[in-house]
Amino acid sequence: MIYDVIVAGLGPAGATAAYETGRRGLAVLGIDKSLHPRYKTCAGGLSTRIDKILSSDFHGLIEKKIMGIHFTYQGKEDLVVFSPSPIAYLVTRSRFDLHLVDKARKAGVEVREEEKIVAVRETDDYVEVETTSARYRGRVLVGADGANGIVSKQIGRRRVGKAVPAIESDVEVDQKTLDGIGDKVLIDFGGIPGGYIWIFPKRDTLSVGMAGFKGKVDLPGHFDKFQKENVIVKGLDLPKPKGYPIPVFHPPGSRVSKGRILLAGDAANLVDPFFGEGIYYAVWSGQLAANSIAEALGKNMPDLSSYDERVRSEIYPELAIAARLSYFIYSFPKLWFKATQEYDEIIELYYQVLRGEMNYQDLMKGVKRLTEQFLDMVI
Numbered sequence: 001m002i003y004d005v006i007v008a009g010l011g012p013a014g015a016t017a018a019y020e021t022g023r024r025g026l027a028v029l030g031i032d033k034s035l036h037p038r039y040k041t042c043a044g045g046l047s048t049r050i051d052k053i054l055s056s057d058f059h060g061l062i063e064k065k066i067m068g069i070h071f072t073y074q075g076k077e078d079l080v081v082f083s084p085s086p087i088a089y090l091v092t093r094s095r096f097d098l099h100l101v102d103k104a105r106k107a108g109v110e111v112r113e114e115e116k117i118v119a120v121r122e123t124d125d126y127v128e129v130e131t132t133s134a135r136y137r138g139r140v141l142v143g144a145d146g147a148n149g150i151v152s153k154q155i156g157r158r159r160v161g162k163a164v165p166a167i168e169s170d171v172e173v174d175q176k177t178l179d180g181i182g183d184k185v186l187i188d189f190g191g192i193p194g195g196y197i198w199i200f201p202k203r204d205t206l207s208v209g210m211a212g213f214k215g216k217v218d219l220p221g222h223f224d225k226f227q228k229e230n231v232i233v234k235g236l237d238l239p240k241p242k243g244y245p246i247p248v249f250h251p252p253g254s255r256v257s258k259g260r261i262l263l264a265g266d267a268a269n270l271v272d273p274f275f276g277e278g279i280y281y282a283v284w285s286g287q288l289a290a291n292s293i294a295e296a297l298g299k300n301m302p303d304l305s306s307y308d309e310r311v312r313s314e315i316y317p318e319l320a321i322a323a324r325l326s327y328f329i330y331s332f333p334k335l336w337f338k339a340t341q342e343y344d345e346i347i348e349l350y351y352q353v354l355r356g357e358m359n360y361q362d363l364m365k366g367v368k369r370l371t372e373q374f375l376d377m378v379i
Contacts, residue, residue: 013265
């Protein structure tokens with residue numbers, strides 16, 4: 001049998017691509033090396049703009065609706081800014097991913113789990129995927145198996161930039177601790193060089209982590225220091241943090257398709273380089289991939305170049321501006337923090353991006369205007 005579509009990796013990007021092609025009546029096979037639900041090191045933050053592209057049937061999985069952010073600089077100089085409506089949802093990735101995989105199954109997708117892909121071979125007529133259990137053939141292959149997956153190597157995609165190192169620990173806490181945090185997350189700038197520290201409250205746990213976006217950082221050392229000094233986590237029995245790479249976007253980006261193969265989500269480095277949000281762009285790219293696949297197969301011409309065009313015109317411009325913001329903020333965290341203290345309108349502009357009311361291009365115009373005002377004042 002030759003499937004219309006084979007999807008390698010069933011995280012948010014792959015599961016979305018599988019669902020969207022399956023519901024169109026295509027013969028789809030989804031392959032994942034793990035059995036869902038499976039643990040995934042991830043803070044589990046979804047900006048609420050996800051509601052504009054994903055049906056609300058996942059809302060039952062939301063463990064906390066976030067209404068604001070408590071910013072600090074090196075654990076001090078508090079700045080709390082609330083939003084009139086939620087800016088983010090916090091979920092547990094194992095449950096969220098299982099939900100998306102189950103949706104794909106209900107759409108007719110054949111799911112094969114606990115099969116690791118060991119080889120990919122493209123011919124003029126199909127793509128052959130060899131796993132630890134079998135061989136499969138498909139007219140098109142979606143690589144959603146992560147930045148270090150075998151599919152991106154198959155198309156000879158040039159690695160642009162380095163993955164951002166991150167570590168995270170999840171710990172169960174009592175209701176008193178959760179009530180003390182409320183419906184906000186904590187973000188600390190300056191606590192680690194070139195990055196930020198976070199505390200995300202969920203239903204009965206805290207996700208505590210940090211990521212270094214610029215330069216080399218001793219994350220374990222800074223984590224120990226933060227645990228000893230931060231008033232929220234001090235005294236908590238935090239498990240040893242687990243490390244993971246965040247494959248953020250680096251301008252100008254590179255191709256995400258070749259022949260009968262395309263890449264989505266982390267495999268295409270479609271991760272926001274500002275705060276490292278990846279789920280939103282994973283779902284978005286999975287949908288764009290499905291649209292291009294359906295069009296190509298409908299014409300019996302498996303030319304997936306339209307996917308490249310969509311990613312370059314719709315996603316890359318947003319991530320390119322996020323990369324510029326990331327460079328400035330993590331190079332000059334003190335200046336950035338002072339600017340937000342003076343003009344908390346900057347934060348409200350960012351909240352509008354998170355809520356899907358404006359894009360990064362609009363945000364950049366507003367930040368530039370306010371930053372110029374701030375610099376005129378301090379110089």
